[in-house]
Amino acid sequence: MLTGSWRNNPDVDEIPAKQVELHFPRLRRGAKATIDGELVRLPKDVVIIIHAGELQVLVPSEGPSNQNGAG
Helix, strand or coil: CCCCHHHHCCCCCCCCCCEEEEECCCCCCCCEEEECCEEEECCCEEEEECCCCCCCCCCCCCCHHHHHHCC
16 A cells, blocks of 8 residues: 555545544444554544644655665
8 A cells, every 4th residue: 555556546636625534433442543653542433634734754864875866
């Protein structure tokens, strides 16, 4: 799934959205999810909201080890 093969899977749909609401009526007790790298208990109702432009990413400056894809 992480290599992009999901795009060719007929069972997977891609739909752009700013907000997604998930409901898990048969959620197992103690079910967990990962949010921002942290393991948390998964509630029965989850709201995911995209805040465009809010993600700040630190990237290394171009240095000798990053030139020409070497490194």
